[in-house]
Amino acid sequence: MIRESAIRIPFRYAAGGAGSRFLAALRDERRILGARCDGCRRVFAPLRSFCSSCGASPLEEIALGPGGRVEAWTARADGTVFALVRLDGADTALLHRLVGLPGEPRRGMRVRARFAAERRASILDIAGFEPEEGASA
């Protein structure tokens, strides 16, 4: 015998100080914030409150992108394309989606953030990264 069930429980995840600042900048300024560590000179995307390499805190806030390069991409059976995008100025890559692709993407391809028209302080305020004009897909 099988009992069918489903768990439906709404959650409230705190974004934290750096996370809230990052999301607010997406929503209000259409800017992608990152963090620079003075100690090890590493630049993180997205904004974070401490350095995962050397533990330094707080970190300097800087704007990244909105352009960058595709470091890796994968496509799901439903056509969703996920990618690691290395934003201009960053040492780490941001995981997001690729959109508006004319064909198969490729590693190293130039892309640019496309912001959602309606923004709600979510990572989805970036609708996705699309090929930069002139970039061959």
Added chain:
Amino acid sequence: MSAGALRRPVYVSGIGESRPVPRDPRAIPEMVLEAVQAAYADARCAHTDIDAVVTASVDLLDGLTASNIAVTEVVDAVMKPETRISSEGLAAALHAAAQIASGAYDAVLVVAHAKTSMADYQGLTRWALDPIHVQPLGADFLACAGLQAAMLADGDPGAERRWAKVAAERRRAGNGTFLIPSSVEEILLSPVIAAPLREGMCAPLGDAACAVVLTAGSAAVRLTGVGWDLDSHALGERDLRRWDGLRRAFARACAVAGMDPRGMPIDLVEPSCFYPHEEEMFRAATAIGERAELSPDGGLFAGTAPVVAGLSRFAAAARGVRAGRAKRALAHGAWGPAGQGQAVAILQAGA
């Protein structure tokens, strides 16, 4: 990094498994009980001989909070000190080993279980990712594996066929109950599920349980090396082309075992590779050469279950040593997105 030898010897006295199947009709406790009873029979012991229990289970997979409390009775944890690890079963074994090495207990039962047939496993793994920056995107562990595979396949046109060959070769060696493509051509025609990964390349996931009895008292197989490591959760912060966490875990395990890894002293290797590209990363991180026998029973490619996989590799490595096929064997477990967590155990023959 410092890692000394275990303060007290730790032995593998018993192993028991409920064989991985696509869908086990039994309830979780029944499936777990089979593995526990088999391990006791193998160790020629009874529940009164067990001092403590370490279980590995994941709430999201069981659809239960505190999933260990549903198996308390069948793992003989009632009125005993139980510890629960919410990750890989091999990590549970290493914690049990620490309990014995410290002198706290003389006999510890380790049990891992998972039934992926209960729900959409990849859908569940979405809830294991960063809830602010990643979860809303809809990415899951499979997408993470796809990105890692993409990194490795870049500029390597032969990767796809090579990976299909690995999956086919392992599956031929295995004796699984899963209906899955087993020839290279079939695998290369199977659907792309996270490019460049195809369905046929992946280890099929089902339901399984595994139990191991570790003791201070002498047995045919001794656990001499333990090491584990966690890498960054964010994929973009790691060099995804490498399993650096495994390299560190392996170095720690070798240091504990008092072994020089460059001497290639391991003759049987049981890695937890759910995808063929992981086998290549495993080889690179551990510098295991072609001389060592790798996954002679097909590893995970014949069918497995998350959480159980690493402990089942530990059981396979112990069987190999016990049967005299290997003097020294390595078991590996991995968990989290793109192998964020890594654990290594080194087993060798006898007292």
